[in-house]
Amino acid sequence: MATMNSTDVHDWQDPYRTSTNVILEMLTLCIMWIGCVFGNTLVCVVVYRSRRMQSTTNYFVVSLAWADLLVAFFCMPFIASRVVTEEWIFGDFMCKIVRFLQILAPGSTVYVLLAIAFDRFYTIIYPLSFKVTRGKAKQMIAGSWLFAAIIASPSFYLYGAVTSDYPPGTILCNTYIPRSVGAIIYSVFIFLIIFLVPVVIILVVYIRIFKYIWTVGVGGRTFQRTMNTVPRTKVKTIKMLSIVNIFYFLSWAPFIFVQLWFACSHSTYINPTVYVAVTWVSFASSVSNPIIYSCYNANFRRGCKEVFCMSNMRCYRSNTYAITTASRFGKKNHIGVVDMSNGNGHYRASTPTKTFDRDSKGDKKMAWPLAARPGPDTYL
Structure with a gap:
């Protein structure tokens, strides 16, 4: 995200750096790169394949995954090349x-996290006043x-x-902005607009959400909730997103502060080991998100099992769980038009609705037969 004056700061030619x-x-870095690419690609595949995962929040999650993949392909390899070749x-x-891309990726992540905060705020506290649709x-x-x-231009x-x-x-390619008035202004601007202001806004929003979930006011007094009216799934989602925000800002904070310090100080030297350390810590945020999702989201874990054929679905289509006439699976496979015999003759349901009506014309048979003792692979 930042740059260093290559003519003044000999960050990569330090004589004390060893092989x-x-x-x-x-x-x-190789371990982080593999984890970042594998984990965030898996997030995109799971959300794409599983209809139960295609919510507005997961649209934001996919955007975060794309930003992390951008870091993996346009940040890590080039920095690795400079570390090895020293030029x-x-x-x-x-x-x-x-x-440009190294500023674009974290910048887009910050504003997507900000959008997620507002989405959760209105979904939890004001569900009827404003709804974030897929289009929005x-x-x-x-x-x-x-x-x-x-901002990155x-x-x-x-x-x-x-x-x-x-x-x-x-x-050499500049790592920190060469010291000047413009460098100080731009570094302070980046610190404010990409880090400090979003952190404050997100913190205020999530505090409001947590206070609404766990406290209730009665007669002007505040009590702790005994019966939580917010669904447990939404509470788990809030906890997961809070951890994502905390880990992201904590991992990028050292790099942002080093950038700001270098632009505003009179020092012309940065220990290369320190620089590599804060850079690697910032990259860790791109690896952490899929791990957090797998710990706090049961649908994501189920989707991962389906992708790797480890669930009872046995690599069936990801949307077969929703067997309705409106689903893509139902339309393609003509769900709702089946032949049934009631013992007195041949009967064909005239409409998809009647097909699933077990009491239609007194017939108690189901639309399709099931084994008396379903095996472990039966999906109901």
Whole structure:
């Protein structure tokens, strides 16, 4: 997200850096890259395949997964290359593109988290006054990415490949913005608009939600709830999203503060090990989200089992659980038009509704036969 003056700060040419440090850093980064790509791809596949997962909240979750994949493919490999080679080998234009995407990904994540907070706020506290439909969710996601892109656009001017004086002739891509008035203004702006202000707003919103869930006012006095009127599934979702927010902002906070400190201080040196450490911690947020979903969302765990053919569904279509005439599965397989024999003759249901009416014309038979003792693979 930030840049370093390559002509002044010899962050990657430190003589005290050893090959052991580089190997450990690369091993850690490879593990995080595999976890990030595998976990966030699995999130997208599960939400796409499972109709029970296609809610407005999960639309936001998919957007978070795409931002994390953007970090995996356009942040981790390029930083790994610089750690290993100690120089930039991809040219000036690619340096600007990479820095732009490295601001776009966390920026879009922050504003999607902000949109999720408002979605949960109105869903829990004011369910009748405002409803976030799928169309509105898509618009909020598009707006979050567009706003983040606008914020990241100055990177095309501030970043670029430069020739370093140590060692002479080495080409490096700025990691922190070269010290200037514009650098200070932009760093403070990034700190406020991508970190501090969203943190305050999200914190206030979730405090309101938690107070509404666990307290109730009677006669001007506040008591703890004995009977929670909010469904348990929504409470679990709020807990899960709160942990996602906490982990994300805690993991990115060190990197943001280092960026702000470098822009505002007179120091010309940053310990490269410290820089790699705070960068790796920020990348950890891209790996953590799928783990949090699997711990707090039973539907996500069920969807993962179906994807890997580990559930009773045995790799059936992901939407066969909803056997209705309006579902895609029902239309494609003509659910609702079956032949039934009542013993006196042949009867064909005239409408899909009558097909599922077990009392139609006095016939108590079901629309399809079931075994007397269903086996473990029967899905009801």
